[in-house]
Structure formats: C-alpha cells, structure tokens
Amino acid sequence: MQQEIIPHLFRQEYSKIVSVLCRRFGFEQMEIAEDIAGDTFLAAAQSWAMNGAPPNPVAWLYHVAKNKARNHLQHNSVFNNKVAIELKNELTQNADTEIDLSPQNISDSQLQMMFAICHPAIPPEAQVGLALRILCGFGIDEIAEAFLTNKATINKRLYRAKEKLREENIRIEFPSLAEINNRLDNVLTTIYLLFSEGYYSVSQDKTLRTGLCFEAMRLCQMLTENPATDQPQVNALLSLMYFHASRFEARFDKNGELVLYDDQDTRLWNWELVSRGGYYLERSHKGDTLSKYHLEAAIAFWNTQKDDTKEKWESILQLYNRLLQIEYSPVAALNRTYALAKANSREEAIAEAEKLKLENDHFYFVLLGELYTGLDDKVAIEHFEKALSLAKTQTDKQAIQKKLDKLGRK
Amino acid sequence: MEEYALIMRHEDGMKVASPEQMQIWMKQTMDWIGGIAAQNKFVSGTGLPFADACVVHANKMVTNGPFGEIKETIGGLIIVKAESVEEAAEFAKGCPVLQGEGNTVEVRKVAKRDGTH
Structure with a gap:
C-alpha cells in the first residue's frame, strides 16, 4: 500500500x-x-x-x-x-541555506521553469523532452516510448538541451511584462506540442498517451491561475485541449485500434470535459485577441457536435478560412477542403483539393478518396491505394485499409 | 516567389445590395481567400467598406463617399504569393467581385522593400 x-x-x-x-x-x-x-x-x-x-x-x-x-x-x-x-x-x-517549499514558491518556480525551458534558443523537440522530464516528472523510458525512440537518444537530447540552457545563460525567472506575451507564444507552442504528442502518439500505452495530454493541460491550467499569464490565448488553448480530450475513450477500440471520428460511439464522449472546454472558451473571449488557438478551439467545439448540420459545416469552413490566413498548415488546408465539401459541394472541394499539391502527404489522398467515394468509386479506390502506399504507421494503414474494404464490398 | 496585390474594383460603388446579397458575397469572398490560404499563397488582405469614407482633393477640399467624379471605387485588396503575374491572375479569376457586370480585379506586383523591383 x-x-x-x-x-x-x-x-x-x-x-x-x-x-x-x-x-x-x-x-x-x-x-x-x-x-x-x-x-x-x-x-x-x-x-x-x-x-x-x-x-x-x-x-x-x-x-x-x-x-x-x-x-x-x-x-x-x-x-x-x-x-x-x-x-x-x-x-x-x-548564506541562507533554507529552501522555500511553500505552495506560492512552488507555483512560481514551476511557471518560471516553464518559461526557461520554452526559451526560443532551445530546439522545440528538446523543449518537449525537457518539459516532460523537468515539469512533468516523466521517466526517460516513458519519454522514449512517447517519441518511439530509445533511451540513449532521449538522454543525448536532454543532455544537449541542458548544455544549451547553460551556454545561453538562461535564467529561471519571469520575463518582464513587456516580454511576457512574446515568450508566452513559445510556451503555448510547447504545451500544444506536448498535448499533440500524446493525442496522436501511436504508442500502445494508453495510460502514457492520456498522461501526456493531461500533463499538457495541467501546465496550461497553471498559466490560467496566474494573473500575468491568464491571457485570452492561454484560455483558448486550454479550451481546445479539453474539447479534444473529451473523445479520448472513443478514439481507440478494445484492440487498441484507432476509431475515426465518424465511427466513434458518442456515448463514450466525456461531456464533463466538453463543458470545461466551454468554460475556458468563454473565458478566452475577454479582450480583443484572436489567436489561432481561438479559431482551433471554436473548430474543436463544433467537432463535439456530431450532427451534420449546415450551420456546423459552414461555421467550421469559415473558421478554417480564417485560421489558414493566420497560419498555414497542410492539415488545416486538408480539413478546410473537407469542410468545403460539406458546406458547399463535393465538386467544388475536389477542384480546390487538386490545387493543394500535397502529393507526399497520405492524408491528401485519403481526402481525395473520401471526396470521390460515391461520386466515382474507381477513382476513390486509386486515391486510397496511393494513400496506403504513402502511409507510414500501422494505425494509419489500418484505417485506410478499412476504407478500401468498405468500397470493395459494394 | 513574388508578392502581388489583387485590387478589387467596383464599376459602380453606389449600387446598393441587399443584406442577403451582401452576406452571400461575404461568404464567397471568405471562401475565395480561404482557398488561396489553403495553398499557402495568402499574405495579407483588407476589406475597404464604403462607409466612413471621403475623398480629399488637391485644393484640400473634402467630399463625401469613396467616389469622386467617377463612380468606380475600390472594395478591398489582398496580397498573394505567386511565381508569376499569370499565376496571380489565376487567383484573381476566382474573385467573387467579378460576378458584377463591369467590375475588375487589378493585379499589381508589390515592390520589394529592399529597393529592387
């Protein structure tokens, strides 16, 4: 015991x-x-x-x-x-050798450590590793499992990151008020990376995956509890993570296989987490900041509504339109095109998809396969097969194979 | 990669559109811009509403509206990345402003800040 x-x-x-x-x-x-x-x-x-x-x-x-x-x-x-x-x-x-372990000093130290680790001089991957080790207390073997690599690689990465902290003479302190927003961006990027690492991890260890996500949420929560860092974009990121986390139980089946959004059992969605997401989304609307996290949180909110309404897809499409103007990413471009098919028409989406030119990305061909399914199954199968040949992880391959099987059975 | 400004010109800015029609145009414009952004070719953009506009003349006289003696006016502009003026023109072809009779989209290369052209 x-x-x-x-x-x-x-x-x-x-x-x-x-x-x-x-x-x-x-x-x-x-x-x-x-x-x-x-x-x-x-x-x-x-x-x-x-x-x-x-x-x-x-x-x-x-x-x-x-x-x-x-x-x-x-x-x-x-x-x-x-x-x-x-x-x-x-x-x-x-001369004072007394160590202050009061709640206030603990919380201050952890926040300051967060800013130190997420210093722009430290490479992002190393930031995530350091955060896991120093801020979340993860073991080297757990970090290695999360990154699907070995302990030696992680040890080396952490060693170099620590050297860098010393070389750059990074201090464990709060940035000045003027600098806090700049530095906060970096902290949020690392927290989101930490969350995604857990959310999209292909590790079979479910406790580890969810552990990573909840640690990221805990760190973000700490930021909302300090007046200096309780900024709209921080609340938006926390909201976004709660919305995503609400689907944890539905995303993998009993055999550990990924269950795609459309096939998820909504009874397994956690409405307690959805409502917390709503709470922080509400809090993120203070002030006139509109960060990419606000847009992503709003998209994530719509994804907690399973019904295919016109309003849902039109809202998601417009949110992606704005998100892409703030920051381009291939995954946002693909999701935007999917929303375009739902909100406008498949024909329009296919024409737009062909302009994306993401020919090395298997998700690009999954999208084209989806768009052609029902319109021209032969072309759809070609796209899914192309996707299958490009997919790298077992989880992705299984998901694509399922789609091919469905089409073959018709 | 160069940057080009796509300038939306309305032949007759005085034409009043219904709120419903405005909403449709707004959505189409957002979808058009979103499509360019999805190709990672969007740089920046700004709409230019016809409200709160005036024209300042050479003699410092100020007149109402965005319209001078001619009714043509600019509704907004976006800046895109493109390999050539032809590629920028392809983006311009999708602009919903072109649904209006007589409207045009002017494509102009943005001068580089380093002084070269």
Missing part, C-alpha cells in the same frame, strides 16, 4: 522539488537538483517500506529534500569559503 503511493507522488512532486531547487541553484547545478529530488524519493521508498508511509507523505518528502539541499549548500559553501576563496563566488554571499 505504502509503496503504491510513491509513483503517484513522484509524478506529482518530483517536478515541484526540481523546479524549486533549480531556481535556487541555477541551471549550472541542474543535475544536482535532479539528484537531490531523485535521492529524496529513493529515501522514501526505503524508509516507507520498513516503517510505513508517514501521515503526511508530501511534508515528509519536502523535509527530506530541504535537508539534502541544505547539506549540499553547506558543503558547497565550505568548498567556496576554504578551497576557492579567491574565486569570490557569489554563492558564499548567499
């Missing part, structure tokens, strides 16, 4: 302890912060196995982490005072 709470606490508390210690020590001593946090959990595992978990496990963890940090700082100050005195290191001036 006592042992079982440790993984849960680890996920919850490891990142808090690391963030607070890193903020105190600076990125120069990031590994030491991670070691102290890791050692704290090791001590818990050993002590709780023998004596049982204490009445307040979190307080116990903080107490041990504080002691370990104090020992480190004292040891360090001995070194600095006696051995390297001529280096007149700044650390010696900071």
Whole structure:
C-alpha cells in the first residue's frame, strides 16, 4: 500500500522539488537538483517500506529534500569559503541555506521553469523532452516510448538541451511584462506540442498517451491561475485541449485500434470535459485577441457536435478560412477542403483539393478518396491505394485499409 | 516567389445590395481567400467598406463617399504569393467581385522593400 503511493507522488512532486531547487541553484547545478529530488524519493521508498508511509507523505518528502539541499549548500559553501576563496563566488554571499517549499514558491518556480525551458534558443523537440522530464516528472523510458525512440537518444537530447540552457545563460525567472506575451507564444507552442504528442502518439500505452495530454493541460491550467499569464490565448488553448480530450475513450477500440471520428460511439464522449472546454472558451473571449488557438478551439467545439448540420459545416469552413490566413498548415488546408465539401459541394472541394499539391502527404489522398467515394468509386479506390502506399504507421494503414474494404464490398 | 496585390474594383460603388446579397458575397469572398490560404499563397488582405469614407482633393477640399467624379471605387485588396503575374491572375479569376457586370480585379506586383523591383 505504502509503496503504491510513491509513483503517484513522484509524478506529482518530483517536478515541484526540481523546479524549486533549480531556481535556487541555477541551471549550472541542474543535475544536482535532479539528484537531490531523485535521492529524496529513493529515501522514501526505503524508509516507507520498513516503517510505513508517514501521515503526511508530501511534508515528509519536502523535509527530506530541504535537508539534502541544505547539506549540499553547506558543503558547497565550505568548498567556496576554504578551497576557492579567491574565486569570490557569489554563492558564499548567499548564506541562507533554507529552501522555500511553500505552495506560492512552488507555483512560481514551476511557471518560471516553464518559461526557461520554452526559451526560443532551445530546439522545440528538446523543449518537449525537457518539459516532460523537468515539469512533468516523466521517466526517460516513458519519454522514449512517447517519441518511439530509445533511451540513449532521449538522454543525448536532454543532455544537449541542458548544455544549451547553460551556454545561453538562461535564467529561471519571469520575463518582464513587456516580454511576457512574446515568450508566452513559445510556451503555448510547447504545451500544444506536448498535448499533440500524446493525442496522436501511436504508442500502445494508453495510460502514457492520456498522461501526456493531461500533463499538457495541467501546465496550461497553471498559466490560467496566474494573473500575468491568464491571457485570452492561454484560455483558448486550454479550451481546445479539453474539447479534444473529451473523445479520448472513443478514439481507440478494445484492440487498441484507432476509431475515426465518424465511427466513434458518442456515448463514450466525456461531456464533463466538453463543458470545461466551454468554460475556458468563454473565458478566452475577454479582450480583443484572436489567436489561432481561438479559431482551433471554436473548430474543436463544433467537432463535439456530431450532427451534420449546415450551420456546423459552414461555421467550421469559415473558421478554417480564417485560421489558414493566420497560419498555414497542410492539415488545416486538408480539413478546410473537407469542410468545403460539406458546406458547399463535393465538386467544388475536389477542384480546390487538386490545387493543394500535397502529393507526399497520405492524408491528401485519403481526402481525395473520401471526396470521390460515391461520386466515382474507381477513382476513390486509386486515391486510397496511393494513400496506403504513402502511409507510414500501422494505425494509419489500418484505417485506410478499412476504407478500401468498405468500397470493395459494394 | 513574388508578392502581388489583387485590387478589387467596383464599376459602380453606389449600387446598393441587399443584406442577403451582401452576406452571400461575404461568404464567397471568405471562401475565395480561404482557398488561396489553403495553398499557402495568402499574405495579407483588407476589406475597404464604403462607409466612413471621403475623398480629399488637391485644393484640400473634402467630399463625401469613396467616389469622386467617377463612380468606380475600390472594395478591398489582398496580397498573394505567386511565381508569376499569370499565376496571380489565376487567383484573381476566382474573385467573387467579378460576378458584377463591369467590375475588375487589378493585379499589381508589390515592390520589394529592399529597393529592387
């Protein structure tokens, strides 16, 4: 029993302890912060196995982490005072070895850590890895599984990212008010990437996939709880993630195979999450900011309405029209063309699709296959076959094969 | 890749359209622009409503409306990316403004900011 709470606490508390210690020590001593946090959990595992978990496990963890940090700082100050005195290191001036693990300082440290990790100097992939490790407390093997790669690759990537944090002399602090909106864009991009990594992951580990998504949502939620970062676009992104997350249970069947939107059992959609999405969408309308997240959240809202109404598809089409003007992406271009078929006509959509020229993208041929299905099944089959030859993952291939099977049976 | 301005010219800006007709044009214009944006060829755009418009003359005289002695006026413009003026003209052909008799879309290359043309 006592042992079982440790993984849960680890996920919850490891990142808090690391963030607070890193903020105190600076990125120069990031590994030491991670070691102290890791050692704290090791001590818990050993002590709780023998004596049982204490009445307040979190307080116990903080107490041990504080002691370990104090020992480190004292040891360090001995070194600095006696051995390297001529280096007149700044650390010696900071005689206070007490670590502040109050809720306020934890929350501040985590937010500041978020801004530090999402610094423009750090490559996006490394940002996601660092966020998973430092802010979400994911293990190296879990990160490797999420990225479908091996532990060595992830370790190397994290190592380089940490070097970069030091080289660029990135500080763990809040950006100035003037800079916060610029930097916030980067933070939101990373959070959305983290979410998508989980949402579109082909990993068979469902707990891991949903875990990634909920961590992204937790980080975004933290931003909405701080007045400086509680901006319209932050609320829009959170809303968007809630709407998507409402379909978690319906997106995969019992065998772990992807269930496409049209085939999903709406009874498995989570209306509690949909209504939270609605709440944050409402909150995102303060002020006159219209970010791409606002448009995507509005599209995601319409996707929680399964009925094929004229209003739904006309709204989705206009939202994509605007989204593409703000930021082009192939997936938005394809979805826009699908909405065009539903709102206007298939013939118009086919003509528009042919202008997209996304011939290396299997989704492009899936779209053309869909548009031709029923109009000209022979052409539809050709497109689906082309899509099948371009698809890379097993999940995508299965989904395309299903469409081909349906057409073949007619 | 060059940038081209597609300038929508109305032959007679005084013609009053019904709100329903306006709504249809608005949707068609949004779909037209969305189609260009879906090809990653959209740069920017702006509509130019006929309300709150005036004309300032050489003698500093200010007259009402977007219309001078001639009734022709500009309804809006968008800037697109295109390899050639021909490609830009292909985009222009889809513009809903052209449904109106006598209306035109003028295609003009945008001068580069570095001073070259």
